Amino acid sequence: MLLDIDISGLIPKHMENRGKLTLKENLKIIENILEQRKVPENGIDEEHIKLLLRILSFMDTDKDPSVIQIGEREARVYTKLQREGVFDFCHGVGRSGNLIDPQPKAPGASVMYKLTNKLLENFLKTLGLKVKAIATPVATGMSIALCLSAARKKYNSNVVIYPYAAHKSPIKATSFIGMRMRLVETVLDGDIVKVEVSDIEDAIRKEINNKNNPVVLSTLTFFPPRKSDDIEEIAKICQEYNIPHIINGAYAIQNFYYIEKLKKALKYRIDAVVSSSDKNLFTPIGGGIIYTKDESFLKEISLTYPGRASANPIVNILISLLAIGTKNYIDLMKEQKECKKLLDELLEDLANKKGEKVLNVENPISSCITTKKDPLDVAGKLYNLRVTGPRGVRKNDKFGTCYLKEYPYDYIVVNSAIGVKKEDIYKVIEKLDEVL
Numbered sequence: 001m002l003l004d005i006d007i008s009g010l011i012p013k014h015m016e017n018r019g020k021l022t023l024k025e026n027l028k029i030i031e032n033i034l035e036q037r038k039v040p041e042n043g044i045d046e047e048h049i050k051l052l053l054r055i056l057s058f059m060d061t062d063k064d065p066s067v068i069q070i071g072e073r074e075a076r077v078y079t080k081l082q083r084e085g086v087f088d089f090c091h092g093v094g095r096s097g098n099l100i101d102p103q104p105k106a107p108g109a110s111v112m113y114k115l116t117n118k119l120l121e122n123f124l125k126t127l128g129l130k131v132k133a134i135a136t137p138v139a140t141g142m143s144i145a146l147c148l149s150a151a152r153k154k155y156n157s158n159v160v161i162y163p164y165a166a167h168k169s170p171i172k173a174t175s176f177i178g179m180r181m182r183l184v185e186t187v188l189d190g191d192i193v194k195v196e197v198s199d200i201e202d203a204i205r206k207e208i209n210n211k212n213n214p215v216v217l218s219t220l221t222f223f224p225p226r227k228s229d230d231i232e233e234i235a236k237i238c239q240e241y242n243i244p245h246i247i248n249g250a251y252a253i254q255n256f257y258y259i260e261k262l263k264k265a266l267k268y269r270i271d272a273v274v275s276s277s278d279k280n281l282f283t284p285i286g287g288g289i290i291y292t293k294d295e296s297f298l299k300e301i302s303l304t305y306p307g308r309a310s311a312n313p314i315v316n317i318l319i320s321l322l323a324i325g326t327k328n329y330i331d332l333m334k335e336q337k338e339c340k341k342l343l344d345e346l347l348e349d350l351a352n353k354k355g356e357k358v359l360n361v362e363n364p365i366s367s368c369i370t371t372k373k374d375p376l377d378v379a380g381k382l383y384n385l386r387v388t389g390p391r392g393v394r395k396n397d398k399f400g401t402c403y404l405k406e407y408p409y410d411y412i413v414v415n416s417a418i419g420v421k422k423e424d425i426y427k428v429i430e431k432l433d434e435v436l
Helices: 013-036 046-057 080-085 107-126 140-155 168-176 197-209 231-241 256-265 277-281 295-304 312-324 326-354 375-384 422-435
Strands: 132-136 159-163 180-184 187-189 192-194 214-219 245-248 272-276 288-292 366-370 391-393 411-415
Touching (some): 046 107, 046 312, 107 132, 107 288, 107 326, 132 295, 132 312, 140 214, 140 245, 140 272, 140 295, 159 197, 168 180, 168 214, 180 197, 197 214, 197 231, 214 231, 231 245, 231 256, 272 277, 288 295, 326 366, 375 411, 411 422
Parallel strands (some): 214 245, 245 272
Antiparallel strands (some): 132 288, 187 192, 272 288
């Protein structure tokens, strides 16, 4: 039993037994999490999550009533508010040489981090991805930087082959670690903007011929009309040329469309996939998820992180996994799919009414509708109508469209991501009707 206490003689024996039974059943919920290391099917309530975090945080040395603290870093904080902000894991996670190494001053935080990673792996396995995973204390862009840095260290990679997507995070991640980026231009295919796999292979071949060591950074999830890269074919090419392949799958976990693509591609060369904790797991912004079948490369990624890290993003991932549970998460995935179907139907009706067009963009999360008005003005008016999320893009915006020539239409992007409700979809269409 997690907590064995002696209260004999304080109350009648039958009451003592009854009280201990209740306590045992409550603690059993926590014991099951620690022993089984699986995400609970239906989630657990906040009080039990708080109790688990409190028990673990009490294991850290700064909670020792008799501790003698003479180090320069002793989890000293000035206010209770600061302690609460990190769930009392003031020592953070990791050691200076490795993000996932246990920290001697923080046994509880070390258990918490290891448990989070175990639950992440179990969660991804439940969704169909048999991978190793770590939670990172940085969001998508910096997590990509960690992966690229690991590729440079392990494979001497010195140039990033990037099928062009108008996403500043991967571009800045490449610049941040001091690597050169080679863009592979997009082409127009109907309404879709995509990158030809043959062009990616040509770029790889040219860099190898120039005595460089390329790493491919492909994009699985992005705003339409930019189509997902063909990660399976890219993975085959990377396997053939024996070069690393990192995938930016920022919100890939929330939809089986992306998960199926990952399952197929993982049969070939994928060194790491990066996803966002806030986009997929309902956490505050600040955490990432890196997963792969290559456990040695995952270890290399953890070694690239300099210093210790805040426990806050890690704890938030743990809290979400425990609170939501696998069954509830799959229900949320189904709800997202239903909301996307509703969004497309209502957008079609609106397009017919306004003489516009819903673009055929092959995206399970987001949809596009053309506009004869200035799309930036439309998006601005929606914002003033208290609608957040829509993206207005002009056809000559080479960054926004991901197309280096001129796209045929001005358009508005509307999203139906996990967590959205049907009433949100109805309301955004109502507001769009007002401003289009």
